[in-house]
Amino acid sequence: MLPVDPLRDLPGYALRRASSAAMQKLSRELVPLDLRPSEASVLLVIDANANITQSEIGRMLEIAGANMAPLIGRLEKRELVERQPVDGRSQGLVLTAAGRALCARARKVMTSHEENLMARIPANQRAAFVAALQSLWDSDQ
């Protein structure tokens, strides 16, 4: 007798499995760049917002401050990011030349990843799909 999967048709479970599969795939695609998805995301955010502080990044991406410190530390140690004092307690972050180069490669990987995901969904449903995801993302009440 074939086993029954009582979770298969639950939207929340499908959401979890889809997200997990997509993240695993992206992680593998970023291996050649020696970046994790969270690190690549932070590079893109700094590139789009020169002199942003790490607490601002944390609020934007919902990464707790305690976890931003080692993440930024790794990027700084690899000389992808530089800190520039804003005031006595805040530091603006900017990409180095190497950081901009790696960010460009990361953007290509992520863009390609996104296109491959969306290719699975009928074109006329994509906008509704993303809108539905964004409405769930604020449902954490």
Next chain:
Amino acid sequence: MLPVDPLRDLPGYALRRASSAAMQKLSRELVPLDLRPSEASVLLVIDANANITQSEIGRMLEIAGANMAPLIGRLEKRELVERQPVDGRSQGLVLTAAGRALCARARKVMTSHEENLMARIPANQRAAFVAALQSLWDSDQ
């Protein structure tokens, strides 16, 4: 100047944030039952498939065998699940009376959670939304 979020409109990123928000919410809702989402899922699977083995559950839910052992161990220690030898190396799993009672409560929590999620999405888009998620879930190539 307001910071720019270059990730906000990427479907894959929206997928990750939506999944993360939903999982955090479900985790909180399961706290009174002292169950994690993965434990609740396993209870539902055993309830729907008496005498299923833990390796079969692992294949269904994509939980590695190495991680099933401590998970089932916790459920057995709480006397929610019993092991019954199938052959020399396999054991069928069944719920105890306490396990069935807790499973029923977990099902209520999960069903309510699913309904609250879907309430955010227009009714005429829900089927397409779940179908899109299921097609992504197999995109881990």
Next chain:
DNA sequence: TATTGTTATACTCTATAACTATA
């Protein structure tokens, strides 16, 4: 008082390797 940045710590989920017992 509140915020920024940081360290330390712990928990969950996940991943790999190695091992036994059995098929």
Next chain:
DNA sequence: TATAGTTATAGAGTATAACAATA
């Protein structure tokens, strides 16, 4: 040889608590 179950271990993400320096 392949599979079931287990143990140990490590990585990654996330969470809280605590602290110093600054606003």
